[in-house]
Amino acid sequence: MKPKALPGFRDFYPTDLALRSHIFNTWRTVAHGYGFEEYDGPPLEPLDLYTTKSGEEIVGQLYSFRDKGDRDVALRPEMTPTLARMVAARAGELRKPIRWFSIPQLFRYERQQRGRLREHFQLNCDLIGEASPLADAEIIALAIDVMRAFGLGPQDVRVRLSDRRVLTAILRYRGVPLQSLPKAYEFMDKVERMRREQLEEFSSRPEVFAPATVLDLEEVSRIRGWEQLESELGRSPELATTAEPLRQAYQALGQMGLAEFLEIDLTIVRGLAYYTGIVFELFDTGRTLRAICGGGRYDHLLRDLGGVDLPALGFGMGDVVLAELLKEKERMPADVSGIDVFLAFITKEDLSHVLALAHQLRDAGLRVEYALSPQAVGKQLKLADARTARLAVVVGPDERSRGELILRDLASGAQEAIAQASAVEIIKSRIHG
């Protein structure tokens, strides 16, 4: 049996790593553009960092074990608890608002499927210490601009935007009892993909939502866009007040020119229990993939987790679904592999000159390769071609006796004799010019 990577874990071959690097580079560039600073924490954490405050789903998916010091530990399944701990430890000295991002590798023991593995990298962006809706707009704009940086527009991806406070107020106004709100959230979250039996199950117990009805919930779930939300909010002045933060964030995003990406959709609830305000998810417009990104405001999490009461919000964006999306939309990075110059030699006596020149060219910042064992020139050029080298240098006894080298442009096939003494300068200018 051939050894294989564990299920849900990935080997990154050079072409795979090229894509991953492209994703990481883009993430970093956009995050830096928003003034975010990068941080990181340990991939292995004390188990109780997750068991005490994270949702039950996450705990059920933990990669956990006991270490040699009898500590219960877990591979991190999410970054937020680590972030909360780090911020809490230095909350006093950190200038607010804190703009931090990280690209952690996260682990969850669950059955893998397309777009969901047991290990993945996730861009985490968090804004801590600012309660204003402008912060919400800022974090959503950042997520959108990551998409734009990959060459994706509103025809490719959309943000589905909601606010838990607004949803709660609407549901309450329609008559959903306080104790039935969790059930109502579940309904909103699942209504889109519910099968008939599940729908009937809700309908068969009208007392759960009474005096509201399942029909009320369905109506609320069908609200799309600001216009429709506005007419729902028009039912009561209090509803309009509750929706003020969402309105301000929505307006700010419009003023940034990102309105085309936005879709108000109250069925975005998000499973994680700690969200307290605006929540959002990024989807591909074709809806063939899982959510590309999800996040929202979690104003009490730092208090509960780290003991420091600061408003906060953020999002996570995984590399797996994103890579699927980039493939689907043909936004893969151009191939940047290959070398600049390949040095070929004719005789063993030429080798020392190749080694010297190779080193000079590498010192000059060029990507250089040569054959590591003597072989026919034809073969050496074949390798040069396979490496997609732009130039080839042929060092032979005849030219050397004249103090020259042959410089060949592999794209055009043109070649010329150049003086050995000025070879580095000439080659440099050919590559850069």
Next chain:
RNA sequence: GUGGUUGUAGCUCAAUCGGUUAGAGCGCCGGACUGUGGCUCCGGAGGUUGCGGGUUCGAUUCCCGUCAGCCACCCCA
């Protein structure tokens, strides 16, 4: 964790009703081409048909189990 479905070379796929030595293209290596790459032609390596068991004279093919991938649940990135 539950249900369904699919596993043949590095990749994409063939192989008649269960039949004798499991093939092709691409890729890889070599040769034609010992001082010039791409193209072409020729050759080679590479398979325990995912693994284990069963039925059969004979299994890539049928059955069972298992592992892995995919899909739907669950949940999420």
